[in-house]
Amino acid sequence: MDFPVTRIKGGVGAPQGFRTSAVACGIKNPAVERLDLALISSDHPCHSAGTFTTNRVKAAPVRVTQAHLRRGDIRAIVANSGNANACTGVQGIQDANAMCKAVAGSLGLKKTEVGVCSTGVIGLPMPMMRIEPKFEELVAGLGPKNGPDVAKAIMTSDTQAKELAISFDLGDTRVRLGGCVKGAGMISPSMATMLCFITTDANIPTVTLRKAVLECVEESFNRITIDGDMSTNDTVLVLANGASGMTAVRRNGKRCRQFRRALRWLMLELAKAIVRDGERVTKFVTVKVEGARTYLDAKKVAEAVCKSALVKSSWNGGDPNWGRIIHAVGYSRARIREELIDIRIGGKPACLGGLQADTPMDELRAIVAEPEFEISIQLNQGTADYEMFSSDLSPEYIDFNRSEYAYWKQARKDGLV
């Protein structure tokens, strides 16, 4: 960051005027006591923005939240893990609406002022009989210090809660920006199975906020991939309540640009945290494509490399296999010339002009043996570049994703299927 920020505690609860809460409903499994229903609520009206999965199969909560944002601004978010409420038809829409309604009723808001998000298994009805009785406890638990509980409650196969908050000066007012994410599987560009909630007490008008969020998501969450699958539920929601007392930022003014930089930084940190905590991931790989003819060419190359099962397998094995990288570059459909391509691993040339470079194999192996390293691909065709963040693909990932039968057994027990 090019201006001073201070890390603070509390995640989405850190900004002033936000209260949060989380409870355990046993959505996935009534026998297991873990937080799985969360609420974020602002004491003041908010400016709000959201981006959503581009998957044409959209979960019910995505459709409902999109509709609410079209109607105006939201100021509360209710979210659950354990069930995605996707492919659940009319019942799913009713359930998502019921969640908004219950929260809105208790908080004295309109239903359309509440956003709803779900994550978990696809195709099973929501066990509303275990969720509905918990709303009272959820709303009663609202407090300024429960941000970390929200991060915990939205976890699915994540191994750790992921949240971050910072404070910085916008003009002469100190503002706070907090966020939490969940990720793990189905992570791919154009939004992953990921939920991200961000709160701030800065005063950012809705139009400005929505533009900033689109731009920042493009440069953060759209640049990560774990398994190349794009989910039905991906959602990023940002609430700005202005509780810091500052005047509204002017569009494209200095404070606006500063806020956007802070937002991008926060989103990128959260996006990277998703990759690091990907399902059974052992490597965090930064792929930099440079010298492409166009931005789109650079992006195609980065995505092909980051999604190749063979490339990701070789990273898992600690193998500095530039042959597999260049073959993915070749099928990316970007305009490239094989004989101009340089590939560097951790800064050391592995391939120069499309041919094996002189760097001793053992040096390259030592780099790829590390948990984090960088691959740079210089196409020598132009000036466009693109950066992505990827992971390896491990035998344990496949093993982990072999069956969701346990979910179905529970749904059967619940009488839902």
Place this chain on the structure above:
Amino acid sequence: MDFPVTRIKGGVGAPQGFRTSAVACGIKNPAVERLDLALISSDHPCHSAGTFTTNRVKAAPVRVTQAHLRRGDIRAIVANSGNANACTGVQGIQDANAMCKAVAGSLGLKKTEVGVCSTGVIGLPMPMMRIEPKFEELVAGLGPKNGPDVAKAIMTSDTQAKELAISFDLGDTRVRLGGCVKGAGMISPSMATMLCFITTDANIPTVTLRKAVLECVEESFNRITIDGDMSTNDTVLVLANGASGMTAVRRNGKRCRQFRRALRWLMLELAKAIVRDGERVTKFVTVKVEGARTYLDAKKVAEAVCKSALVKSSWNGGDPNWGRIIHAVGYSRARIREELIDIRIGGKPACLGGLQADTPMDELRAIVAEPEFEISIQLNQGTADYEMFSSDLSPEYIDFNRSEYAYWKQARKDGLV
């Protein structure tokens, strides 16, 4: 097949007027005695056709063979496994040319009448010092009964040789059609790391043959996927020498259509054999997409489903997970409506109108537990359809592809890197 064909023995050696041979050079590892250099030669001039990888990074033998086919017809093919001769620059082109030249010299042909193919690791120079001394033995070994040796010599991670030959009547002449393939990894639509050689003693003029080959490849090899990676070396070569004595088929005449049907059938059988023998594959899955608005929409849906790591993981686990299938349909970019989609597994409804169907879970699980099953996806949007053949993705695949270090060690020992 809608006309009678007889399976015969001999693979690419079965058609009249073809002789084949294979020898062991130790290309990958001099300590291991296995066939790795093969030759197919016609006693008569041939009509010939080829299709090649669309990867922009093309191996030297692909470039050389493409150039030869542009110059006219080829009548011999030399092929090796153990080294792909890809990303090997000027030296690679010289090596591929040297292989054609050596064969042409011994057989009394022009260099441009010989095609060359390589498969194996990318980025390492060909160990020509072990290949060149073997050409004499290779040509001396040419005989009509060595077809199966060719199928063996082109294997890499394949677990078994894959070949097929048939005879059938074209008009009043009995003709023979034989082929062999290698596949295993990097298998994806638009040609895989696969080599396929097909020979026939039918008399098919070059223009007609090339058109037929393009069409038949589109409906066979372009419809299979194992890991979604497309190789630098993929090649299909077809030689027709007319040695059966028949007159040339007329373009679009009855015999032409019959030959095309036989060729498509043979290619499809060989393509399916590649999937069944994919790297660490345990399932063979036919994915049928129906009711799409256009052919391209149907194809996009089939490819998204067949390439999804999450879908393939669930197949590996024997999990009839239609939720993951519909989520891949959603991100395929095809025009679909979630509420119209039906998904059937082995003919039994798993999802109707985008919702969980009534079929008991155990019935669906029993189907997916089988080594071969069919997924049909009815989009209910139009009349276009598309069929693909795919496999599961196993933890063992990743494990198998973690490192190619052994190749590099051997190349170092050979003084090539």
